[in-house]
Amino acid sequence: MSKQRAVFVLLILATLLSPLAGWANEKITVEVSGLSCPFCAFGLEKKLKQLPGAEKVTIKINEGKAEIDVAEGKKIAKDQVEQAVKEAGFTPGSVRIQEEKGGAP
Amino acid sequence: MGDPVLAQGPPINTETALLVGFTNAFRTFNQEVDRSGDLPGGMRGDLHVHAVPMIFPYAITQGKLVIAGVIPYLDKKLDLHGPAGTTRLEENGFGDLRLLAEYAYYIKDEKEKTTRAIAIGGIDLPTGSHGDPSLPPGLWNGSGATSYLVGTAFSYIPPRWGFYTDLIYRITTEGSGFEFGDTLRYDLAFGYRLWPAVYETFPSPQVNVYLELNGLWEQRSRDFRPSANGNKVSDSGGNTIFFSPGIQYVPTGRAFLMETSVQIPVVENLNGNQLKTDYQFNAGLRWLIF
Numbered sequence: 001m002s003k004q005r006a007v008f009v010l011l012i013l014a015t016l017l018s019p020l021a022g023w024a025n026e027k028i029t030v031e032v033s034g035l036s037c038p039f040c041a042f043g044l045e046k047k048l049k050q051l052p053g054a055e056k057v058t059i060k061i062n063e064g065k066a067e068i069d070v071a072e073g074k075k076i077a078k079d080q081v082e083q084a085v086k087e088a089g090f091t092p093g094s095v096r097i098q099e100e101k102g103g104a105p
Numbered sequence: 106m107g108d109p110v111l112a113q114g115p116p117i118n119t120e121t122a123l124l125v126g127f128t129n130a131f132r133t134f135n136q137e138v139d140r141s142g143d144l145p146g147g148m149r150g151d152l153h154v155h156a157v158p159m160i161f162p163y164a165i166t167q168g169k170l171v172i173a174g175v176i177p178y179l180d181k182k183l184d185l186h187g188p189a190g191t192t193r194l195e196e197n198g199f200g201d202l203r204l205l206a207e208y209a210y211y212i213k214d215e216k217e218k219t220t221r222a223i224a225i226g227g228i229d230l231p232t233g234s235h236g237d238p239s240l241p242p243g244l245w246n247g248s249g250a251t252s253y254l255v256g257t258a259f260s261y262i263p264p265r266w267g268f269y270t271d272l273i274y275r276i277t278t279e280g281s282g283f284e285f286g287d288t289l290r291y292d293l294a295f296g297y298r299l300w301p302a303v304y305e306t307f308p309s310p311q312v313n314v315y316l317e318l319n320g321l322w323e324q325r326s327r328d329f330r331p332s333a334n335g336n337k338v339s340d341s342g343g344n345t346i347f348f349s350p351g352i353q354y355v356p357t358g359r360a361f362l363m364e365t366s367v368q369i370p371v372v373e374n375l376n377g378n379q380l381k382t383d384y385q386f387n388a389g390l391r392w393l394i395f
Contacts, residue, residue: 034214036262037115040126041307042359042393043167059307064216089125089168091214 025100026070030081031093035064040089047088051076064093116294117351117366117387118319120271122221122260124171124209126393128164133157134364134389140380145340148187150380155180156200168209175203179233181244194240200233201247205254218263225273227254236281242326250280256290269294279329286324286342293318308358317349319368325376340377345370347385360393 035041041059048057048066053074058067066085070076078095085092115121138154162173180197204227211222233247256273273290294317298304301311325342329335351366368385375381 031216033216034212034219036123036219036267037126040123043125043128045307047167060305061307062303062305087167089164089166091212093216 025072026075027098027100028068028070028076028081029096029098030066030068030085031095032059032064032066032085033091033093035059035061035090044085044088044090047084048081051080051084116267116269116296116315116317117353117364118317118347118349118368119269119292119294120207120223120225120256120258120273121269122209122223122258123168123219123262124164124207124221124223125168128162128167128171130162130391130393132160132162132389132391134387137386139383139385141383142380143378144185144380145378146187148185150186151184152380153182168212170209171207173203173205173207175205176200176232179246181246183241183244194244196234196237196240196244196246198234198246201252202230202232203254204228204230207258218261220261222257222259225254225256225258225271228252229254229275231280242281242283242285242328245281248277248280248285249283250278250285252277265298267294267296269296279327282328282330284327284329286326288324289320289322291320291322310358311355313353313355315349315351315353315366317351317366318346318371319349320344320346320372340379343375343379344372345375345382346372347382351387361390363390364388 032044035044041061044066045057045059048054048068051068053070053076054068055071056069060067068076068081078097081095082092115123115126136156136158138156140152142150144150156177156179158175158177160173160175162171164171177200179200182193182195185192185194206226207223209221209223213220229248229252231247231249231251233245235245235247235249237245253276254273256271258269258271261268271290271292275288277285277287294315296313296315299312299314301309304311322344323342326338327335328338347368348371349366349368351364353362353364355362365388368387370382373381
């Protein structure tokens with residue numbers, strides 16, 4: 001009985017503590033050359049938001065960069081980002097993909 | 106990093122070679138043109154034109170290939186003052202439909218600036234009313250003939266300011282017994298983002314100012330109606346250059362802007378007796394639809 005009880009307690013603990021193991025969200029930063037007017041940024045924002053998994057897009061005009069927050073569990077490939085920038089009419093530079101660890105709320 | 110990067114809108118009276126932004130959009134403006142002067146036969150004329158062009162650009166490929174349709178609504182009033190008194194002639198309605206295509210053949214995007222050049226081609230279709238013998242051809246809504254456009258535009262846009270230039274030649278043909286002269290449009294514009302000093306994160310409201318020189322050379326017209334026998338119209342054609350200061354306000358920083366400019370003739374060499382431009386005034390908006 002004590003062995004069964006120990007297994008039962010371990011199962012309960014595993015269930016309660018598993019959210020603390022956390023999950024990973026991606027944040028993608030892409031350099032954009034030629035971004036020279038606010039309406040241009042509007043077109044770029046639309047294209048990047050259309051990427052499957054893109055949750056939020058921030059365009060930092062004074063840094064020549066766009067940042068994409070990717071939804072949990074989703075991934076966006078580097079070539080997808082580059083293609084979206086080209087389709088918006090600009091030239092993509094480097095693409096950096098960062099994984100940001102989350103935790104239990 | 107952190108240098109104030111580019112960000113101003115397109116110039117008001119000059120073409121931009123940057124084919125992104127206000128494509129898939131709608132543009133319109135209210136243009137008032139006032140002209141006055143001596144006319145042949147000892148008459149004096151005052152012309153007032155109220156034009157509302159509607160422009161619909163569409164991007165086939167963003168930044169690379171754009172097509173557009175342009176159609177104006179026109180309201181023209183000409184007062185002719187003579188010894189016997191004043192006669193008013195007027196006409197209103199839609200003008201000729203213009204179809205345009207613009208292709209970017211040079212694109213150099215760098216950090217904090219872009220340099221671009223486009224080729225422009227187009228056709229004006231004679232959809233506006235024309236040929237009314239009771240009106241001088243200049244008062245017709247349309248030309249009565251098909252015209253062809255060919256041109257180019259160049260833009261250099263580094264941080265906070267921009268340089269724009271264009272050259273567009275229009276080849277006219279005869280319609281309703283009259284051939285308006287070919288035209289050459291040549292423009293130069295300088296744009297500057299007045300506010301904010303540093304454009305950080307999109308979207309942000311902004312104010313841009315423009316100084317433009319807008320030139321129009323026009324060949325003499327030819328009149329093929331029975332009374333004129335294909336002769337050139339001596340009191341037609343010439344060269345005019347406007348100095349055009351303007352201001353542009355982007356309220357939300359996103360898909361809508363308002364703009365206005367006044368055009369003052371600084372050079373006006375017209376052939377014979379023609380009405381001279383007192384001023385031209387434009388006020389309008391651009392709206393990104395989708």
